[in-house]
Amino acid sequence: MSARDNILGRVRRSLGVSGGDAQRRAAVVSRLAEAKSGLIPARGQLPREERIEVFAKYAEKYGATIARVGSIEHLPQEVSRYLKSNNLPASIRMGEDPLLKDARFESEPMLTVISGASDGTDVAGVSHARGAVAESGTLVLASGPNNPVTINFLPEHHIVAVRAADVGASLEEAFAGITATYGKGEMPRTVNFVTGPSRSGDIEQKIIMGAHGPRALHIVIIG
Amino acid sequence: MQITTPNFKENATRALGDAALQKALKNVEIGFIAKRLAAADALPEFEALRDNARDIKNHTLAHLDLYLEEYEKKVIASGGHVHFAETAEDARAIILDICRKRNAKTVTKGKSMITEEIELNDFLEKNGITPVETDLGEYIIQLRGETPSHIIAPAVHLNKDQVEADFRRVHTHLPPERDLSQHEALLNEARQVLRQRYFEADVGITGANFLIAETGSSVIVTNEGNGDLTQTLGKCHVVVASLEKLVPTLNDCAQILRVLARSATGQDMSVYTTFSTGPKRADDPDGPEEYHVVLLDNGRTAMLGTEFQDMLRCIRCGACMNHCPVYHAVGGHAYGAVYPGPMGAVLTPSLSGIEVGGHLPNASTFCGRCESVCPMRIPLPKMMRHWREREFEKHLTPSAARYGLKFWAFFAKRPKLYRAAVSVVMPLLSVLGGTSRRISSLPLAGGWTKHREMPAPEGKTFLQAWAEKQAREGGR
Numbered sequence: 001m002s003a004r005d006n007i008l009g010r011v012r013r014s015l016g017v018s019g020g021d022a023q024r025r026a027a028v029v030s031r032l033a034e035a036k037s038g039l040i041p042a043r044g045q046l047p048r049e050e051r052i053e054v055f056a057k058y059a060e061k062y063g064a065t066i067a068r069v070g071s072i073e074h075l076p077q078e079v080s081r082y083l084k085s086n087n088l089p090a091s092i093r094m095g096e097d098p099l100l101k102d103a104r105f106e107s108e109p110m111l112t113v114i115s116g117a118s119d120g121t122d123v124a125g126v127s128h129a130r131g132a133v134a135e136s137g138t139l140v141l142a143s144g145p146n147n148p149v150t151i152n153f154l155p156e157h158h159i160v161a162v163r164a165a166d167v168g169a170s171l172e173e174a175f176a177g178i179t180a181t182y183g184k185g186e187m188p189r190t191v192n193f194v195t196g197p198s199r200s201g202d203i204e205q206k207i208i209m210g211a212h213g214p215r216a217l218h219i220v221i222i223g
Numbered sequence: 224m225q226i227t228t229p230n231f232k233e234n235a236t237r238a239l240g241d242a243a244l245q246k247a248l249k250n251v252e253i254g255f256i257a258k259r260l261a262a263a264d265a266l267p268e269f270e271a272l273r274d275n276a277r278d279i280k281n282h283t284l285a286h287l288d289l290y291l292e293e294y295e296k297k298v299i300a301s302g303g304h305v306h307f308a309e310t311a312e313d314a315r316a317i318i319l320d321i322c323r324k325r326n327a328k329t330v331t332k333g334k335s336m337i338t339e340e341i342e343l344n345d346f347l348e349k350n351g352i353t354p355v356e357t358d359l360g361e362y363i364i365q366l367r368g369e370t371p372s373h374i375i376a377p378a379v380h381l382n383k384d385q386v387e388a389d390f391r392r393v394h395t396h397l398p399p400e401r402d403l404s405q406h407e408a409l410l411n412e413a414r415q416v417l418r419q420r421y422f423e424a425d426v427g428i429t430g431a432n433f434l435i436a437e438t439g440s441s442v443i444v445t446n447e448g449n450g451d452l453t454q455t456l457g458k459c460h461v462v463v464a465s466l467e468k469l470v471p472t473l474n475d476c477a478q479i480l481r482v483l484a485r486s487a488t489g490q491d492m493s494v495y496t497t498f499s500t501g502p503k504r505a506d507d508p509d510g511p512e513e514y515h516v517v518l519l520d521n522g523r524t525a526m527l528g529t530e531f532q533d534m535l536r537c538i539r540c541g542a543c544m545n546h547c548p549v550y551h552a553v554g555g556h557a558y559g560a561v562y563p564g565p566m567g568a569v570l571t572p573s574l575s576g577i578e579v580g581g582h583l584p585n586a587s588t589f590c591g592r593c594e595s596v597c598p599m600r601i602p603l604p605k606m607m608r609h610w611r612e613r614e615f616e617k618h619l620t621p622s623a624a625r626y627g628l629k630f631w632a633f634f635a636k637r638p639k640l641y642r643a644a645v646s647v648v649m650p651l652l653s654v655l656g657g658t659s660r661r662i663s664s665l666p667l668a669g670g671w672t673k674h675r676e677m678p679a680p681e682g683k684t685f686l687q688a689w690a691e692k693q694a695r696e697g698g699r
Contacts, residue, residue: 002307003308003313007466007518010524011287014526015528016528017288019288031282032472038275041272043266058491062490120418120421120422135491148509149451149455150508153451153455154452170477171480172474172477186438187438187498189504189510190455192495193498195490195492200359200360201254202378203363203378203409205251205379210410210411210414211410212357213447213452213495
C-alpha cells in the first residue's frame with residue numbers, strides 16, 4: 001500500500017464512507033463543475049464608474065498611489081513623471097506585454113526600457129495588470145511569456161497599468177476573467193493579487209513598508 | 224522542537240516574570256484586537272461570510288478523499304508532482320529526496336507552520352543543506368535558534384533592541400558603527416542580506432494557505448513578498464501543506480479570503496495573495512522549473528469523524544491567540560509546542576497525543592473570546608473541554624485536582640448538604656475577609672492566593688440572597 005492509499009483509506013474509515021459512493025462523488029463533481037459564486041458583499045457589486053472610485057480608495061488606503069490617464073499612449077509620460085518626482089533614475093524594467101508595447105515608450109527618449117525578467121538590480125518595474133478588484137483595492141497580475149513575475153517583486157518601485165474597463169468589482173469577477181482567458185479549471189503558472197506595497201509588522205507590530213517586495217506601488221488607470 | 228508542553232506551569236511562571244517578554248506581549252493586545260474589530264465592522268456581510276467559510280470547510284472535510292483525488296489530478300495535469308506523507312518523518316524524507324536530486328546546497332523558505340511542525344530546518348541542516356528563512360520574523364528567530372511564538376507573528380515575543388543585538392551579532396560583514404535604532408533600518412538590513420539568498424537558492428519551500436481542487440493551485444497569503452520571491456526564484460518550488468488546506472473552487476477560496484486577512488491583521492486583503500499552478504510554462508521568462516506538493520497527514524485523518532473534526536477548519540489566522548487572555552499573559556513559547564494559544568491547545572494533543580499535550584486545554588479561562596472571533600466558527604472552548612474530560616478519564620489530571628473535584632462532586636450531588644455546608648462556610652469566609660474584604664491566604668488554596676487575593680463573600684449564600692430578594696419583591 002502506498003502512502004497515498006493509506007491516507008485516502010484512513011480518511012474514508014474516519015468518515016465512515018466509501019470511495020465508490022456515487023452520490024458523494026456526484027456532489028463533488030457538480031460542485032467543481034458549477035463552481036458557484038458565494039456571497040459577494042455589496043461593495044463588490046458596484047456599477048462601473050463607482051468601481052474605479054472604490055478601487056482607488058482602497059488601493060490608497062493600503063499605501064498605493066494612483067494616477068489616471070486618458071489612453072495608453074499617455075503611460076510613458078506618466079511613468080517619466082513618477083520617476084522624476086521621486087528622484088529616481090530614468091530607467092524601467094518591463095515585459096513584452098502587448099498593452100505596454102502599444103504605449104510606445106519611444107515617445108520618452110530619455111527613458112531607458114530594459115525588457116525581460118528582473119535580475120534584482122532594477123529600481124523601477126512596469127507591469128500590466130489583467131484586472132483589479134474594487135472591493136479591496138487589489139490588482140490582478142498573471143504570469144506569461146510577456147509578463148515576468150519577478151517584475152512584481154524585485155524592483156523598489158512597481159508601476160502597474162490597468163485598463164479602466166478591466167477594473168472589476170469583486171474577487172469572483174477576477175476569477176471569472178481568468179477562467180474566460182485560460183479555460184475552466186486552468187491557470188497560468190502564477191496569479192498575483194496585489195494590495196498595496198510590500199510591508200512587515202514583524203518587529204514590535206510596527207508596520208514598515210518595503211519588506212522584500214516593492215517599497216512603493218504606483219497604479220496608472222488607463223481610460 | 225523540544226516539546227515542553229508538560230511543563231506549562233513552569234513555563235508560564237517564567238514567562239510572567241520575564242520583563243522583556245511582558246513588554247513585547249503588550250503589542251499583541253494593543254495591535255491585533257482593534258484592527259480586527261475595525262475590519263469586521265467595516266464589512267456588513269462579515270458574519271454571513273463566516274458562516275459560508277465554515278460551511279465550505281465542512282463540506283470539503285466530509286468529502287476530503289474525493290477532493291484530494293481531484294486536486295492531485297489537476298496538479299499532475301499542470302506538470303506538478305504530488306507526494307503523500309503520512310508522518311512528519313515521511314515528509315522530511317520526501318523533501319530531502321527532492322533537494323538531493325537537485326544537488327541543493329541552499330533552500331530558501333517562505334513562512335510555513337507545517338515545516339515547523341515537521342521540524343524541517345534541523346533535519347535539512349543535519350543533511351548538509353542550509354535552510355534560509357526569509358520572512359522577517361522567521362529570519363529573526365532563526366538567528367536566535369528559537370521557534371515561532373505566534374503563528375502569524377513569529378517574533379512577537381521580542382523587542383526592537385533584541386533584534387538589533389542579534390543583527391549586530393550575526394551581520395558582522397556590515398560596519399559596526401551603523402545606526403540600527405529604527406525599525407526601518409532593521410528591516411532594510413534584513414532585506415539586503417536576504418536579497419542575494421533568493422537567487423542562490425536551489426529549492427524554494429513555502430507552505431500554503433489553500434489548495435484548490437478545481438485548478439490544482441496552491442495559494443499563499445503574505446504581506447512581505449518573501450514567499451513570492453522564494454517560490455519564483457528557487458529553481459524548484461516545494462509546497463508543504465497539510466491535507467485540510469483543500470477547498471473545492473476559486474470562488475470558495477474567495478469566501479474564505481474575505482474573512483482571513485480581516486481576522487488576522489485587520490486588512491481587507493493581505494498585500495500578496497498568490498496562486499501557483501505547476502512549474503513555469505515553456506515560454507515563461509521566470510518561475511521554477513519543478514513544482515512539488517507534499518501533502519501531510521501527521522494525525523489529521525484520525526481527527527476526522529471525531530469531536531475534533533471541526534478543528535480541521537482552522538485557517539491559521541491567529542485571531543484566537545490574539546484575543547486570548549492566557550496568551551496575552553504568557554506568550555506563545557510557554558505552551559511548549561508548535562502551535563500556541565487556543566488553537567494550539569486543541570491541536571497539540573490531537574497531533575502529539577494527550578500524554579504530551581493534554582495539559583494545554585487547562586490553559587484557558589473559558590472566556591469564549593477565541594470562539595467569538597474565530598472566522599471559521601470553531602468551537603474552541605468546547606473542544607478544550609473534551610480534552611479536559613479525556614485527561615480526567617485517563618487519570619492524567621494531578622491528584623490534588625482529582626480529589627478536589629471528587630470532594631466538590633460529593634456535595635454538588637447532594638443539594639441539601641451542599642446548601643448547609645455553604646451556609647456555614649460563607650459567614651466564616653466573610654469574617655476572614657476582615658475590614659479589607661480581601662482574603663490573602665487560604666488553606667488548601669495556597670497556589671491560588673499566592674498570586675492574587677480572593678474577594679471575601681458578603682456573608683450570605685446566593686440562594687439566601689435570592690430568597691430574600693424574592694420575598695422583598697413579593698415573590699413570584
